[in-house]
Amino acid sequence: EIVMTxxxxxxAVSLGERATITCTSSQSLFWSSxxxxxLAWYQQKPGHPPKLLIYWASARQSGVPARFSGSxxxxxxxxxxxxxxxxxxxxxxxxxxxxxxxxxGQGTRLEIK
Amino acid sequence: DVQLEESGGxxxxxxxxLRLSCAASGLFSIHNTDMTWVRQAxxxxxxxxxxxxxxxxxxxxxxxxxxxxISRDILKNTIYLQVNSVGPEDTxxxxxxxxxxxxTRGLDVWGQGTTVTVSx
Numbered sequence: 216e217i218v219m220t221x222x223x224x225x226x227a228v229s230l231g232e233r234a235t236i237t238c239t240s241s242q243s244l245f246w247s248s249x250x251x252x253x254l255a256w257y258q259q260k261p262g263h264p265p266k267l268l269i270y271w272a273s274a275r276q277s278g279v280p281a282r283f284s285g286s287x288x289x290x291x292x293x294x295x296x297x298x299x300x301x302x303x304x305x306x307x308x309x310x311x312x313x314x315x316x317x318x319x320g321q322g323t324r325l326e327i328k
Numbered sequence: 329d330v331q332l333e334e335s336g337g338x339x340x341x342x343x344x345x346l347r348l349s350c351a352a353s354g355l356f357s358i359h360n361t362d363m364t365w366v367r368q369a370x371x372x373x374x375x376x377x378x379x380x381x382x383x384x385x386x387x388x389x390x391x392x393x394x395x396x397x398i399s400r401d402i403l404k405n406t407i408y409l410q411v412n413s414v415g416p417e418d419t420x421x422x423x424x425x426x427x428x429x430x431x432t433r434g435l436d437v438w439g440q441g442t443t444v445t446v447s448x
Contacts (some may be wrong), residue, residue: 216390241396255434258375265366265374271433305416308374315379315387315446317364322373 217241217311221320227328234296235324238309243289244272246313253313256285256294260305268307269294287316301327330354330437332424337442345439348409348442350424351397359402362427364435367444369420372394380407391417414446 252272257265269285425435
């Protein structure tokens, strides 16, 4: 089973500033046959199901604001939220789609400072 | 618009069973899509539970293997999760989700979830 580890567990960022969340996998998520990393990011607000933000490590899902960006490859990935807005308060999860079981990270709680 | 609606969650005694349903509507067929169950214990993170692939092949997390069974009814455009031999660790919200198709990836459509509570 691939273990996904996020850091930090929680962070507080001022409005308009940048938030950075990292996700590390216990093995590479890069598939050389299509040059893609099988890593997704989700946002979950209280009382709601998760929402897909990023797939293939860096592709933004339709309708997701441009201030959300993903980067990284192999085993190390980053979700960056620029110009933080109040509505970005949520828990963020990474998930690997490389090999079943498709494990999630433990989540990172983002708050406003 | 594509929608998923879960049902079947309930209070169940330890060792009991339950069948969860997830009805899909909108312009997609579960026959052509991988469908997934994800659960979330109270106040905890997301846990991937099971997938039934478009081919019909099922896969499970180790924590539920041998106890849970995922299935589908293509005519009803509905997937199911038979939950057996439950324990307190199975308490939580159970979400069904669709695996994105085409050149995308990830769980792009989610239901609102159905709640399972295991307690005597």
